[in-house]
Amino acid sequence: MRFERGGDPDAFAERVGPFIAERLGRNIIGTLLLDVRAGRYDEYLLAVGLNDQDRVVWVGMRIAPWYLLTSDLDLALAGDLVDWWLRFDPELNGVDGPPDTARAVAEAWAARTGGATHRRMSEAMHALDQVTDPPHGMAPGELRVAAPRDRELLIDWMVAFQEEVGLPGLAREQVAKGVDVQLAQGKAHLWDDGRPVSLVGVNRTVAGVARIGPVYTPPSMRGRGYAGSAVAAASRRALAADAERCMLFTDLSNPTSNKIYAEVGYRRVGAWEQHTFESSR
Numbered sequence: 001m002r003f004e005r006g007g008d009p010d011a012f013a014e015r016v017g018p019f020i021a022e023r024l025g026r027n028i029i030g031t032l033l034l035d036v037r038a039g040r041y042d043e044y045l046l047a048v049g050l051n052d053q054d055r056v057v058w059v060g061m062r063i064a065p066w067y068l069l070t071s072d073l074d075l076a077l078a079g080d081l082v083d084w085w086l087r088f089d090p091e092l093n094g095v096d097g098p099p100d101t102a103r104a105v106a107e108a109w110a111a112r113t114g115g116a117t118h119r120r121m122s123e124a125m126h127a128l129d130q131v132t133d134p135p136h137g138m139a140p141g142e143l144r145v146a147a148p149r150d151r152e153l154l155i156d157w158m159v160a161f162q163e164e165v166g167l168p169g170l171a172r173e174q175v176a177k178g179v180d181v182q183l184a185q186g187k188a189h190l191w192d193d194g195r196p197v198s199l200v201g202v203n204r205t206v207a208g209v210a211r212i213g214p215v216y217t218p219p220s221m222r223g224r225g226y227a228g229s230a231v232a233a234a235s236r237r238a239l240a241a242d243a244e245r246c247m248l249f250t251d252l253s254n255p256t257s258n259k260i261y262a263e264v265g266y267r268r269v270g271a272w273e274q275h276t277f278e279s280s281r
Contacts, residue, residue: 001057001077003084006046009037016048019056019071021207024127025098025270026071027247029059030206036063040181042174045089049073049081065168067094067274070101078104082112092277093168094120099273106275114280120166124258125270127247131236132265139225141193143200143233145186150196154179154188157199161216165251191230198226200234210243215257228260235264
């Protein structure tokens with residue numbers, strides 16, 4: 001396999017689109033690539049792996065300051081990938097992808113740099129094609145598309161979400177840019193019970209799949225069924241529009257989120273891992 005950097009995001013998307021559509025686990029790369037094309041992010045790296053017949057067999061991307069996001073990869077090639085990637089991105093800080101691939105890349109990075117790695121998060125990948133209402137009924141209120149008047153609230157909640165999950169976070173100005181894109185696309189939704197009480201994002205559909213997330217409810221509003229109702233309503237809306245399936249990721253260490261999403265019809269279909277890199281320098 002040979003690796004190549006991507007240039008123009010539109011041309012890159014056309015090139016890798018069929019490969020991304022082949023597997024549900026590649027959807028996150030597809031949705032983030034749409035965001036890159038929409039101008040949501042300022043710093044990004046795109047990459048592709050090609051076999052001897054010039055067929056796409058791997059796709060990766062990194063949006064600073066986040067980790068390398070990788071599709072499934074032949075594990076024997078993890079070292080080659082790391083050697084190649086470090087030539088132009090020596091500050092690589094982690095990897096995010098299917099467990100076997102993420103572990104192989106992390107091990108290869110540690111072997112080449114002398115740094116340390118640790119698994120930061122284990123996630124479950126869930127999907128549904130039919131929504132079930134929460135067992136205790138929908139929470140009071142209703143789902144609505146976020147409006148320009150919600151802009152500052154959305155920024156505040158997205159910053160709070162970043163801090164809570166503990167990932168390297170975007171600066172507030174970059175978060176604001178992303179919120180503006182979401183507002184323009186009508187992809188940010190709020191559960192409103194007299195006032196906004198929960199946020200749920202619905203990414204644009206890729207290959208018939210709509211990825212739900214992020215989902216955030218302020219601590220003072222939790223335990224009232226808002227998040228489950230918001231996800232159920234947002235998923236139902238996506239299926240009624242242009243999606244054949246919806247998907248989302250959950251942190252396996254958070255039993256609450258895994259429970260409430262299962263209650264509205266999501267079923268686990270795969271796994272995902274994030275590994276952090278700590279340089280020895």
